[in-house]
Amino acid sequence: MADQLLxxxxxxxxxxHNYIHVRxxxxxDLxxxxxxxxxxRIKQLGVASYVFQGAEHSRFTHSLGVYEITRQICDNFQxxxxxxxxxDGLWDDRERLVALCAALLHDxxxxxxxxxxxxxFGTDHEAITRRILxxxxxxxxxxxxxxEPDFPAKVASVIDHTYPNPQVVQMISSQIDADRMDYLLRDAYNTGTNYGLFDLTRVLRVMRPYAGGIAFDANGMHAVEDYIVSRFQMYQQVYFHPVSRGMEVILTHLLERAKFLYEDQQFEDNFIPQLLIPFFEHTxxxxxxxRLDDGVLNTYFITWLNYPDTILRDLAARFLNRKPLKSVGFMPATRTLLPHLRELVDQAGFNPEYYTAENDSFDLPYDQYDPASANPKTQIEIxxxxxxxxxxxxxxxxxxAxxxxxxxxxxxxxxxxxLGKPTDDLFTPIYQEFQHYILNGALILENPMEDDNDD
Incomplete structure (x- = not known):
C-alpha cells in the first residue's frame, strides 16, 4: 500500500478552497x-462563536484545508x-506522502x-498528537x-520539527505555512471579517524549494507581505477580542470550580462528570x-445548571447563555489598583477567585531568525x-515596522x-467606588472594536 492511488x-x-482533492x-483512510x-466535534475557534456567530467551523474542516494547501504546494514543486x-535542493516527490499525512494530522x-x-488539566495537544500517530x-x-513500519514515526517527526527534510517541515510549520494560511482564510470567512484575506494563489505561485527549506521569489514579495499584515490584523481584531477572552475566563473558572469540588469531595454523585474523572485525578x-469533545463538556455544563453549588451553577449559566465578564485594560503602572478592585468585587458578593481574572494576549506577527532564542523560528527568505x-x-x-x-x-x-446600579442601597458605595476607577480613566474599559458583539 506504500503509495496506492484511489x-x-x-x-x-x-x-x-472550493474542492479538496484526495488521490x-x-x-x-485516515x-x-x-x-x-x-x-x-471540536470548534476551530473555541468560544469565538460567542462573538462572531458564524465561527462554528471545526478542526476537521481546518485540517482538510491544511492538507489541500500542502497538496497544492507539492504539485507546484513537482x-x-x-x-x-x-x-540539489529541489523537490523530491517521494516526500509527498509524509508531507500530506503530517498536514492532515497536525491538529x-x-x-x-x-x-x-x-x-x-495540564495536557499538551502536540504531545498527544504524537501519541495518536x-x-x-x-x-x-x-x-x-x-x-511502512516506520512511517508513523516519520509523520510524527514532521510535526515535532525533527524530520530531516526542512522543506517538508516548513510546509507544515514556519512563519508562512499551510496551517497558518488555511486558518487565516477560514477564520476570516467564518467570522465574516476581511482582515485575514490575502492572495493565496499568488503566495503559492511564488513559493519554491531550496536546500535550506522554502523561499519566495522576489516578484512575489508583496503577496507575502500582505499575508503578514493580514495575520497581524486577525490577531488584533478577532483572536484577541476582549469579549471572546471574557468567555474564556468564564470557561476556565467553570472547569476550575468543578475540579475543586471533585478534589474536595463535594461533588454530588448524580452530577459527577464521569469522563472528566481521569483528568481530575491526573490518571x-x-x-x-x-472520548472528549466540545459536546461532552457542554452536556456536563447543562447538567450543572441544576447543581446546588451556587458558583458552579452560575458559571455554567453564564457560559451557556453568553454572559461574559467585562474588562478593563491596565498597564504596569495601574496594576497596583487590581487588588483593591478585587476587594470591592468581593464586598459586592462575588467570589474574586471565580469572578475576576487577569488576562494577557500577545502575538509576535513576524520575527527575524535568532538561533540563540529558546525556540528559534524559520525566517521568510526572498x-x-x-x-x-x-x-x-x-x-x-x-x-x-x-x-x-x-x-x-x-x-x-x-x-x-x-458597572450597573446595585439592587441594595447597602452596596451603593462599593459600586460607586469601583466605577470611579473605571470612569475616571485610570483603567481603560474594553473597546468593542468594529463589531456590535460586545454585550
Missing part, C-alpha cells in the same frame, strides 16, 4: 478514522522544481476547547504503519482523552535575481454588574 479522485466541497488511499472524525540529482491531538482545557492502539497508527490515558537570499523584513518597510514587536494587551475581568 481508482478515482475523491473530492470534498469546501467554502475556502491517495491512505489519506482517505480521514475515516474515529480519531480524525472526532475533530468534527511541476516547476523537481529534483534532478540527489542533494489531531486537540482536545475540547483546546487551550482552556490544556491550561486546567505512534501508539499501536489507534486506527491512525494502523493505517500509517501499512505504508488519564489516550482513550480517555479521545530569492533575489542573483539567487541570493534576503530576509523579508530587510526588504519590506511594512514588515520591518512590526518585526520583533509583540502586540496585544493585558486586561482585568470582572462581573458586568459592577
Amino acid at each position: 481508482p478515482r479522485e475523491k473530492v470534498f466541497r469546501d467554502p475556502v 491517495h488511499q491512505v489519506i482517505l 480521514i475515516n478514522t474515529p480519531e480524525f472524525q472526532r475533530l468534527r 511541476s516547476n522544481f523537481p529534483s534532478q540529482a540527489p542533494g 489531531i491531538g486537540h482536545g475540547p476547547y483546546s487551550h482552556t482545557f490544556e491550561h486546567i 505512534t501508539s499501536p492502539e489507534t486506527e491512525v497508527y494502523k493505517i500509517l504503519a501499512r505504508v 488519564f490515558d489516550l482513550q480517555d482523552y479521545l 530569492i533575489q535575481p542573483d539567487k541570493t537570499l534576503e530576509e523579508l523584513s530587510s526588504l519590506s518597510p511594512i514588515v520591518a 512590526i518585526s520583533g514587536r509583540a502586540t496585544g494587551d493585558t486586561r482585568f475581568y470582572f462581573p458586568k454588574a459592577m
Whole structure:
C-alpha cells in the first residue's frame, strides 16, 4: 500500500478552497478514522462563536484545508522544481506522502476547547498528537504503519520539527505555512471579517524549494507581505477580542470550580462528570482523552445548571447563555489598583477567585531568525535575481515596522454588574467606588472594536 492511488479522485466541497482533492488511499483512510472524525466535534475557534456567530467551523474542516494547501504546494514543486540529482535542493516527490499525512494530522491531538482545557488539566495537544500517530492502539497508527513500519514515526517527526527534510517541515510549520494560511482564510470567512484575506494563489505561485527549506521569489514579495499584515490584523481584531477572552475566563473558572469540588469531595454523585474523572485525578490515558469533545463538556455544563453549588451553577449559566465578564485594560503602572478592585468585587458578593481574572494576549506577527532564542523560528527568505537570499523584513518597510514587536494587551475581568446600579442601597458605595476607577480613566474599559458583539 506504500503509495496506492484511489481508482478515482475523491473530492470534498469546501467554502475556502472550493474542492479538496484526495488521490491517495491512505489519506482517505485516515480521514475515516474515529480519531480524525472526532475533530468534527471540536470548534476551530473555541468560544469565538460567542462573538462572531458564524465561527462554528471545526478542526476537521481546518485540517482538510491544511492538507489541500500542502497538496497544492507539492504539485507546484513537482511541476516547476523537481529534483534532478540527489542533494540539489529541489523537490523530491517521494516526500509527498509524509508531507500530506503530517498536514492532515497536525491538529489531531486537540482536545475540547483546546487551550482552556490544556491550561486546567495540564495536557499538551502536540504531545498527544504524537501519541495518536505512534501508539499501536489507534486506527491512525494502523493505517500509517501499512505504508511502512516506520512511517508513523516519520509523520510524527514532521510535526515535532525533527524530520530531516526542512522543506517538508516548513510546509507544515514556519512563519508562512499551510496551517497558518488555511486558518487565516477560514477564520476570516467564518467570522465574516476581511482582515485575514490575502492572495493565496499568488503566495503559492511564488513559493519554491531550496536546500535550506522554502523561499519566495522576489516578484512575489508583496503577496507575502500582505499575508503578514493580514495575520497581524486577525490577531488584533478577532483572536484577541476582549469579549471572546471574557468567555474564556468564564470557561476556565467553570472547569476550575468543578475540579475543586471533585478534589474536595463535594461533588454530588448524580452530577459527577464521569469522563472528566481521569483528568481530575491526573490518571488519564489516550482513550480517555479521545472520548472528549466540545459536546461532552457542554452536556456536563447543562447538567450543572441544576447543581446546588451556587458558583458552579452560575458559571455554567453564564457560559451557556453568553454572559461574559467585562474588562478593563491596565498597564504596569495601574496594576497596583487590581487588588483593591478585587476587594470591592468581593464586598459586592462575588467570589474574586471565580469572578475576576487577569488576562494577557500577545502575538509576535513576524520575527527575524535568532538561533540563540529558546525556540528559534524559520525566517521568510526572498530569492533575489542573483539567487541570493534576503530576509523579508530587510526588504519590506511594512514588515520591518512590526518585526520583533509583540502586540496585544493585558486586561482585568470582572462581573458586568459592577458597572450597573446595585439592587441594595447597602452596596451603593462599593459600586460607586469601583466605577470611579473605571470612569475616571485610570483603567481603560474594553473597546468593542468594529463589531456590535460586545454585550
